[in-house]
Amino acid sequence: MTRRNRRWLARRTGAWRVTAGRRIALRYWLEYAAVRLWSLLINCFPIETNLRTARLLGRLWWLLMKRHRQRAMENLRAAFGDRYSDEQLGRIARRSFEHFAQLYLVELVMTPRIVNEWSWSRYVELEDLGPALRELLVGRGVILLTAHFGNYELLGYTINRLGLPLHAVMRPLDNPLLNDFLEESRRAAGLHLLIKRGASEQAGQILAGGGALCFIADQDAGRKGVFAEFFGRPASWYKSLGLLAMQYRVPLVVGYAVRFREGFGYRIATERIVRPHEWEGRDDPLQWITQTIASSLENAIRRWPEQYLWAHRRWKTRPRENWASPERITNSAPNPESGVPPS
Template sequence: MFPKPARVKRRNRFVDYAAYLGVRLVVFIAQSLSMRQSYALADAIAALVYKIDKRHRQVAMENLEHAFGDTYTDEQRDQIVRGVYRHFLRMVMEMLHIPKRLHLTTWRKFITLKGHEPVIERLLKGGPMIMLTGHYGNWEMAGYMFGAFGFPPHSVARVLDNPYLERYLKEFREQTGQKMIAKRGGSDEMLDVLQSGGLLSMLGDQDAGPKGLFVDFFGRPASTFKAIALLAIEFNAPIVVGGARRIGDDFQYLVEVEEIIDVNAENSSPDLIPELTQRYTAALERMVRRDPTQYLWLHRRWKNQPRAKRSKAAA
């Protein structure tokens, strides 16, 4: 007998659509505000969420303690966590304003580029490239900006459970030409992008589960997906690690390239996959250290840990 398939819980279409309408209303209100007013609203919401979201607040405090040890006191860690909530609520507001404010003729008012010259040169020459960032700064901005420049990336993201919100968010993200690829079930599309010499955009700091590749991140083993390194090796695609970091207290960002990792597929060895994975993870860590308040410490990056090897006696 074959095992019975697991039952998929049916979603309430009415609830999903009501949530969608609520989000559209919030977007309408936020887009009618000035940037300063949007920031004020974001700060107020952040202060409220900080108080009621005890679970994620505690996760962030523990992550900071593990990552930085005694570098910060409890009070300083608490201030960083407050800053994390404030940063990401402001980032949400900025995302709503980006389509109206960030264009090919206006981006210089808001964006400063650093280390971008070799990346643009490679894009002009053509060939596959993997653009990698993490849950740091405004990770949505890079994909939007490259699309405005005429180099629309294919960005990998998780599909939302709410189909109405998923469709709306996808349309919003694709306004400048970038295309979205589902994280689950989108492997063939990723291969097609790199096969055709396209630009693939991915997040490289998500927990890969108990079977992931464990590399060092802030002094702790972090389960990391092997797919990024495997794709880079298969298509001989450079991995460009970078991010968009807020500078100052306004809509001003430094979009910086932290490292360009060239892959020599001809001299590949079994150690190349963990080597590449560790290298881009270390680059992400360097960026986070510049401003810990702009990293999503609220998610359980170290959720899975390597299983302790049993000794022969114990076996």
């Protein structure tokens, strides 16, 4: 545990009774030990074997975690209720649980080891990335955005393996031991990390120097965020996404990595590139940028809904009663009606 996290843990537990603080610390150590043991165990087996096991555990998660299952179904009904039956939505939700069990239990642990400079092309296909790669290569700064969709970690690893340095913005975990372990594995794989709290100044320096930043964009920003329509409902988005792009006049690249075959196989593609000339001169450029990001991510998720984290509390923060939905953004992304429910 780093000195910073030891201080953080002391502050976190010092507000309660000493015994309560010790219980919290013990829980963190037990969680950490379990994750390290799991990591050692699954590295003894081929990734395809581990993915089959994780899929079964994901199905068990779907069956046992009633609260998460209900939230996923509520979100899916709000997003697709007029198009799909409850039976179809249930299949999408169950497959989402299976997919994220594979991602969290296996792929996040094994990806840094098996996806390297020589092997990445066995697992990853690149689709029409020319324009996005040009933005990364030109050296004027770029912001890469994705969501809790597909394998968002693989996106950063692959770009790094292509020789393009990327700075990923991450939120620290509550457990400082696990946080250190995760940071260490990501840095060992070559990723440059920015801790979300207090990252604004560093982010600006990176963009000003022509670097690339990567954000997971679909996180609830609370009351201080910008509200934009996402699957027909207002959701709160971080202002920093648009403000950084506007301040440094850099493009935003909305991309994703989706599973395209059984097992460990992903396709990386770009959904939308939002360039400065598109928002300059608009009445409310920040709102326009935010809605364009939301619409672009929605279009991609509609095509592979089973790979989105529907149990995520994306619509947790509600806007004020007088909030009016902005005009929907029409962009060049594929038709959002092209999504097909799993059979």
